[in-house]
Amino acid sequence: MWELTKSFRFEAAHSLSGTTFGAASEEIHGHSFRAEVTLRGTPDPATGMVVDLGLVQRAIEDVRLSLDHKFLNKIEALGKPTLENLSRFVWERLQHIGKLTRVSIHRDSCNESCTYYGPQG
Numbered sequence: 001m002w003e004l005t006k007s008f009r010f011e012a013a014h015s016l017s018g019t020t021f022g023a024a025s026e027e028i029h030g031h032s033f034r035a036e037v038t039l040r041g042t043p044d045p046a047t048g049m050v051v052d053l054g055l056v057q058r059a060i061e062d063v064r065l066s067l068d069h070k071f072l073n074k075i076e077a078l079g080k081p082t083l084e085n086l087s088r089f090v091w092e093r094l095q096h097i098g099k100l101t102r103v104s105i106h107r108d109s110c111n112e113s114c115t116y117y118g119p120q121g
Contacts, residue, residue: 003101004050005038008060010068014081028071034106035064035090039098051098063093083107083114091116 013030037060041050072081077092079085083105091103095118106113 002050003038003040005036006056007036008064009034010064012067012070012072014072031107036104038102040101041099056097059094059097063090087114087116
């Protein structure tokens with residue numbers, strides 16, 4: 001069994017109310033995000049690949065463009081713009097590319113990340 005991971009980056013702004021960071025979090029502010037998308041499988045005997053990374057890149061680019069330089073609060077399907085919801089949002093838009101095992105969203109400048117393993121049960 002193999003796991004294959006592809007990463008991408010995006011810049012986005014958001015505003016979060018109701019956190020312990022108070023007013024600083026409630027103001028519109030931005031972050032640099034790094035996303036990791038991991039798929040699991042066995043390489044196809046004909047291609048030697050778990051999945052064609054070119055196809056993965058195309059799908060990722062669509063998701064990246066929907067998030068990059070956006071105000072995340074305005075993306076209705078995202079819900080509250082948290083790391084948790086971002087990881088679920090990316091999963092839902094990429095689940096068609098293969099057997100996803102996890103999607104991680106990182107805010108490296110804050111030393112934070114969140115990993116989503118898909119819907120349970």
